[in-house]
Amino acid sequence: PFSPEEKRSGSWRLIGPASELSKKRCRLMYSSLGYDSDVCLFYVKGEFFAMDARCSHSGGPLCEGDIEEADGVLQVFCPWHDYDFDLRTGTSGTSLQQQVYEVKLEDGNVYVKHASDLSLQPFPVNQKT
Ligand code: FES
Numbered sequence: 001p002f003s004p005e006e007k008r009s010g011s012w013r014l015i016g017p018a019s020e021l022s023k024k025r026c027r028l029m030y031s032s033l034g035y036d037s038d039v040c041l042f043y044v045k046g047e048f049f050a051m052d053a054r055c056s057h058s059g060g061p062l063c064e065g066d067i068e069e070a071d072g073v074l075q076v077f078c079p080w081h082d083y084d085f086d087l088r089t090g091t092s093g094t095s096l097q098q099q100v101y102e103v104k105l106e107d108g109n110v111y112v113k114h115a116s117d118l119s120l121q122p123f124p125v126n127q128k129t
Contacts, residue, residue, distance in 0.1 A: 025042065074088065
C-alpha cells in the first residue's frame with residue numbers, strides 16, 4: 001500500500017530507550033502494515049541503522065545476517081544467499097536496493113522515520129493463528 005518514497009517520508013516512531021536497544025546487535029521492529037514491511041534496527045559500532053527486515057532478493061531475514069566492515073562501509077549479509085547490503089544506504093553489490101530509514105536519538109530514545117507504526121511486539125494482525 002505504500003511506495004518506497006511514502007515509507008521513507010513517514011513520521012518519527014518512538015522505538016524505545018537507546019540504552020536498552022543497544023544491548024543487541026539487531027532488533028526486529030514489527031510494522032502495522034504487516035510482515036513485508038517489518039524493519040530491522042541494527043546497532044553497530046555505536047550507531048543505529050534501520051532497514052527493511054525482509055531481504056529484497058527473496059525475503060531472507062536480514063536481522064540474522066552477518067555484519068562486516070570493508071573500507072569503512074558496514075554491510076549486512078543476508079543469511080539465505082549472502083547478498084550484501086550497505087547498512088547506511090541499502091545499496092548492494094548485486095544492484096538490489098534495500099529500503100533504509102532515518103534514525104534519530106532524542107532524550108535517550110531511538111526514533112525511526114516510517115510510514116507505519118513500528119513496535120518491538122507483534123501487532124495482533126501479524127500474529128499467525
Ligand atoms: S533472500 Fe536474501 S540474498 Fe536471497
